[in-house]
Amino acid sequence: MGRQRTFDEDEVVRAAVGLFGGRAYDGVSVDDLVTHLGVHRNSLYKTFGSKRGLYLAALRRHLGDDVRPLAEALAAAPDAATVLRLVTAADLGLLLLAVVDRAPADEEVAAEVAAALAGIDQAIADALHIPTALAAGLTAAALGIVLRGNPDGVGAALTQRFDRQGK
Amino acid sequence: MGRQRTFDEDEVVRAAVGLFGGRAYDGVSVDDLVTHLGVHRNSLYKTFGSKRGLYLAALRRHLGDDVRPLAEALAAAPDAATVLRLVTAADLGLLLLAVVDRAPADEEVAAEVAAALAGIDQAIADALHIPTALAAGLTAAALGIVLRGNPDGVGAALTQRFDRQGK
DNA sequence: AATTTTGAGGAACGATCGTTCTTGACTGAT
């Protein structure tokens, strides 16, 4: 029944993660999406409802494919240095942009990212046997390093000092 | 010669700092600026040249009025806890948004914020007598905590641990 | 008082925004 699709929905969403992770939401136009995602305007709206719908799909995909595996890996981290290495090695562009750009204006986005960050906090707290508040501080510190472009040596200096305290 | 202004340029720029510090650049329209800044469209373009011109003026005002004083205060900080308290107490909304939102798309913005962050790094390094790389890590960590909304206890837990290492 | 200069006021510009509509091509079922 009906013509079959010429685009892969999963590929489209993953490509959207890349686009939305590189620029602010308002900086990515629907024309950009249509051009770089290989999906037609009509199909985009048929499939995702709106630009925001595609953004939410991309965000959830990012949280599921990138952030949740990170939290699982963090659960086995032996020390803070490993934690920071794992976090800064992950591709968290969309999460970071979501926090500063969309969360203040879209409460659904705010809820998603808050839950994701809380999951990371908990994983770190469990892995290092430290209070959640301290783990949240570590998460924040790691995000700050990602924010600055992770000059690779900055985080190292910080965690070396942190870990000398013992677990 | 000529009619005198009915708006205060300094007030306009400070108000612009508030607006641009609260939402992404593309999320602040010229209509928003005209409405909330008490300056007429025509005067805005006459005075600042463009929306970007006003943004740059606001950014420089923010760096001069908020960030530079912070760096000077940091130079007298006795320990990392004071550093984080000072940084998280400062209003760095525009700086943060500039880093993630505008710097990647506007190299003039990128240069301004890079210099400002380097100034903070150096002030911390001098105050705590630590390597610049470690100070940059502290700056990044503080920005990350600001990013997460500074739950006030997160940063405290982190610096308590940091300072136990000694100065 | 006349002239000149500058800002205020507001309409209007072309471009682009997110979204929808119209048309035709393709595919599975009758």
Place this chain on the structure above:
DNA sequence: ATCAGTCAAGAACGATCGTTCCTCAAAATT
């Protein structure tokens, strides 16, 4: 072979974007 349903293609929608133009009011200079 016909029909019904889905997708592709692209024009086009109204709204809003940043920016400019035109006209009038106010203040300094002559």
